[in-house]
Amino acid sequence: MASKQMLRYLFRRFLFLFVTYVVATTVVFLLPRVIPGNPLSQLLSNLSMVAQANPEAIRAAERALMEEFGLGKPWYVQYVEFISKALRGDLGTSITFYPRKVLDLIVPVLPWTLVLLLPATLVAWILGNTLGAQAAYRRNTWVDKGVLTTSLVVSQIPYYWLGMIFIFLFGVRLKLLPTQGAYSQGVIPSLTFSFFVDVLRHYILPFLSIVVSAMGGWAIGMRLMVIYELGSDYVLFSETLGVSDKRIFKYVFRNSLLPQITGLALSLGSILGGALITEIVFNYPGTGYLLFRALTTLDYPMIQGIFVILIASVYLANFLVDFIYAVIDPRIRIGQEA
Numbered sequence: 001m002a003s004k005q006m007l008r009y010l011f012r013r014f015l016f017l018f019v020t021y022v023v024a025t026t027v028v029f030l031l032p033r034v035i036p037g038n039p040l041s042q043l044l045s046n047l048s049m050v051a052q053a054n055p056e057a058i059r060a061a062e063r064a065l066m067e068e069f070g071l072g073k074p075w076y077v078q079y080v081e082f083i084s085k086a087l088r089g090d091l092g093t094s095i096t097f098y099p100r101k102v103l104d105l106i107v108p109v110l111p112w113t114l115v116l117l118l119p120a121t122l123v124a125w126i127l128g129n130t131l132g133a134q135a136a137y138r139r140n141t142w143v144d145k146g147v148l149t150t151s152l153v154v155s156q157i158p159y160y161w162l163g164m165i166f167i168f169l170f171g172v173r174l175k176l177l178p179t180q181g182a183y184s185q186g187v188i189p190s191l192t193f194s195f196f197v198d199v200l201r202h203y204i205l206p207f208l209s210i211v212v213s214a215m216g217g218w219a220i221g222m223r224l225m226v227i228y229e230l231g232s233d234y235v236l237f238s239e240t241l242g243v244s245d246k247r248i249f250k251y252v253f254r255n256s257l258l259p260q261i262t263g264l265a266l267s268l269g270s271i272l273g274g275a276l277i278t279e280i281v282f283n284y285p286g287t288g289y290l291l292f293r294a295l296t297t298l299d300y301p302m303i304q305g306i307f308v309i310l311i312a313s314v315y316l317a318n319f320l321v322d323f324i325y326a327v328i329d330p331r332i333r334i335g336q337e338a
Contacts, residue, residue, distance in 0.1 A: 006326050013322045017315045028307040029079055032300050069095065069301070086308060092301030096293055102305035105290060110309065112182055113286035116203070117275040120210035121268070127211070128218025129260055133253050135219065136226035147219055155216030159274035163209040163281040170205060178202050180283035206282045210275060221263060225256035258325065265321035268314045 066072045069092075070081055085092060091102040128151075135147035171179035183189065183198045229235065229252040238248050279288030287306050294302035 009326055010319075010323060014319060017319055021311060021315050024311050025083075025304075025308055026079070028311070029082060029304055030075070032295075032298060032303050033075060035298060069093070071300075082304060091305035091308065094294075094299055094302045096297045096299040096302060102301050105302070106287065106305055106309060109286050109290060112284065113275065113279065113288065113310075114313070116206055116210070116279070116284065116286060117272065120207050120275070121214065121264075121271050124211045124214035125218055125260070125264055128215035129222040129257065131215070132219035132222025132224075133226050133249075133256065136223045136230065137249055139227065144223075148223065151216040151219040151223075153216070154212055155220060157213055157216075158277075159209055159213050160277045160281050162213050163206065163278050166205045166209055167282070177205055179205070182285050202284075206278050206284055209278055209281075210271070213274065214271060217267075218260065218263075222256060222260055225259055226252055229256050261321060261325050265318040265325075268317055272310060272314055 070078050073081075082092070089103070091106070094100055094102050094105055097105055131147050132151070135144040138144050167179045170177045178184065178201055180202075182202050183195065184202075187195065187198060189195060232252075235248055235252060238251075276286075276288035276291060278284070279286040280292050283289070287310060290302060291306050293299070294306065
């Protein structure tokens with residue numbers, strides 16, 4: 001019975017995420033088209049130099065490109081074509097990098113974004129929750145005051161500002177770490193120890209900028225949850241029975257962690273946005289660079305393709321978090337509504 005209730009819960013979550021995914025991709029499709037400007041202007045400018053400013057050739061090229069990208073059609077026709085092609089795995093042709101396919105451009109850089117985003121998010125979540133729990137457990141001590149004050153300050157620092165501070169401090173002043181790219185210029189990627197060390201040195205600053213900016217919020221939230229749990233009836237009853245503080249704290253930490261797991265799922269979108277901005281600051285070769293180029297040149301297919309993949313990744317992570325929540329929370333396992 002409990003397993004059926006759990007499967008029903010997961011199915012409802014999957015259906016909800018699917019509907020929101022459709023809405024999100026629709027918004028992503030419509031918003032770039034609201035921005036004034038001709039997405040083909042840069043491409044036509046390049047073609048005009050090749051055609052030696054031949055007006056007829058330029059007009060013919062414009063008509064051909066309008067037909068290829070479907071920009072002359074009504075928006076709802078473009079939307080249907082976009083969805084039908086996306087379901088077949090075709091995200092279209094990039095305008096900025098014409099005539100290369102969007103998928104061919106995203107696939108090589110997507111691993112860089114995921115390798116930066118996922119470990120940094122998990123490390124920030126683990127460190128923030130651990131520090132917040134310890135601060136609450138040692139309430140009104142120097143540990144609590146130090147963690148709370150630092151977390152309040154750090155949680156208000158934007159990703160990009162902290163990234164620029166790290167660049168100035170560790171890259172310009174101390175010259176300890178490289179300030180841009182994923183590996184040194186001129187280096188050919190290979191499965192060697194020297195290349196791994198080079199990548200790791202370039203990885204440290206963008207990784208730290210995401211971790212430090214995110215962990216403050218988790219620490220504050222966990223501190224509040226643990227303080228609330230410490231005042232619960234089961235804690236007072238356990239203390240009356242003589243249960244050790246270490247064992248009580250274990251139960252308190254586990255119960256306080258459940259809302260933080262939900263918060264992790266809800267915050268993935270904002271964390272993704274911070275990671276993209278961090279990539280731009282550090283010139284990191286992830287999807288942030290491609291998205292920046294696409295937004296500045298109104299590359300509709302590239303903008304749509306990047307968000308289609310990234311939103312799908314975020315929603316998949318949300319679904320996995322919901323699954324973990326269902327496994328951890330006994331109320332769902334015994335069939336109660338969560």
